[in-house]
Amino acid sequence: MKKWMTRTFVAVFAVLVLSSLTGALSMVLPKGHTGSVTPAEAMPVAQRHPQWASSNVPNFEDWKNAKLSLPVVYYFPNGTKSAYEFTVLVKGKPDGFILVAAQRYMPPVLEFGKGEAPSKRLGRIGAVRIQGFLTKQHRLLYYGGLSYSVELGNGKAIDIHGRIVSVPKAVKLEFSHKPYILSAEATSDIHRRCLLTWKSIFQMCQLGPQRMTMTIQSRILTTWVPVMTHGPGVTDVPT
Template sequence: MRWKPMLAVLLGLLMVGVTPVTATAFPQDAPIMSAEIAPQIAEKIALTYVEWISKNIPLYKEWKGSNISKTPRIYYLPNGSKVAYEFTVLKNDRVVGYMMISARKDLPPVLEFGKSKPPSINIGKVNAKYNVKRLLYLGALLYVADIGKGKAVHLRDMGLMEYPQRVEFNVNHKAAEALWDDILRDTYNTLFSESNVGIESSTPVLIDWAHIDGVPSWTSEDTGNSNIKYPNNIGIQPDPWDTWDGCTPIAASMVLGYYVSFPDKESIIDVLHHTMDTDDIEGTTYYWNIDDGIDNFAEEYTNTVYYPVFGEKYPDDFDGSNDYYVSTSEVKREITNNRPFVLSIQGGHYGLTTGHSVAVVGFTEWQNPEDHNTWMYLTIHNTWYNGDEGVDTILFGDWSVAVATYVSVR
């Protein structure tokens, strides 16, 4: 889940998950104290958007007719203020996904949603081992259980980490507040109606989208902590490192898996774990090793996997390129040219391990019909699950720091 921190970033070095400035397509405002959104309003928003998403985003068409959990899980920022509500998406009493709805007016209503199970489904496992104080939301896909003394457990991969005391989000705060003002005017007119009534007039217009078909959605399933040395572990053999191969090699394996003609996922993941010099215990990866690991993949894959089977060099070569200032226009460029890429995001800054890498395979752009402000959402494969359960959608800018690693075939 996490990447290695870098203490040298203040000296101008770019570190794993850390960069001095994150440029986005949205203007950033000074941090402000934002009014909280009441749970009953968030419920109406969630109900409205579940239906809107099912009608407008083909990947989620099976959500049509779904309902949501009535009592949301509440997530906080480290400073104690509410930041998000987690709703379970239900169809015929079966869990089909989740939604994270903003609890603040300075963030847009929908923060993320997906086909994976709600993050809090693992809270029982954390409670069995630790005394959970509260749930924290540090940005897209970064949901953790606060266990005290600045420590937390990630609710997906159960990794132990330090968490930042300050979290920033790279979104247009003024546009978010204007959007909430429009929504709340409609909401108060229906607030005391039946709880299963949404706010249809609050929905956006879908103005652009693209999706790359054929990118695998998978996670690693081999075991770890074995006495088998690399490269003898490549494939389904137990790994000499921890059971978790690391989110960055797994994310990159899905991107390369789109191109590799001999798609053995465990072999691709194991080779990338090696070429990216991913930490064997924490599963963390330095930023600069992500693109270098992709550059060196084909040669290592030839030597350890492809040549022993086919007696020849793997025919393609890959070039990785890090972008420390990812923008929405660059997302569009990569996706519309059918080039999935790795996105590494972090909640908080400098010297912490609260980050995650994913494979980006699509985007949608939503426009508010009142003021024409637009919001981009990224379709990602999350590295934690296989198949549809590994598909999530996150708000562009719902992070403190982000680095994209683009991949081209030579």
């Protein structure tokens, strides 16, 4: 299990911010940042990401001409769509995944990495642990960094490690300018980048390298914290 975690998440770069869940609070989202993202909108965002990763992230050079699978849908505990997972195909074979936000208040690309797509592993775990397992009946959940799990009902889920865990009834959302990177307890050179919001052309720009320790957020009660906006339509996030 640990070997799989290392292989899958050492190369994960998350464009999100996490903190512990301290309660369900209401919030006012900026204009233009409300509403869901359709699979058709998520696809071109995901399609542009392998090209960027191949030029800006070490060990992703083979993604330059990569193709993508159809998206797998993840949900928040309340049933709202949270993300679309695309398997990255290099020469027709799975080589990683890209997670694109399903809600407009989130950064467009949430996570991406080498290794097996989380939905594949969850499918195997579900088939073994849940009688009559079907993704149409048992939703895949994603409500914070690396919180991939299969919904069981009654506030329970099976996580990516095969453990039965409690699912939070609500997820707190708040804006923050303090970003973090998630991975499997590794340290890596990363680069900051610019992302334009959904209404603009998706562009990225390297702002310079920095050293950051990447760790797994292992707490179940985590929260999405969209990155701080700098100027009209531009967010500054790590990769």
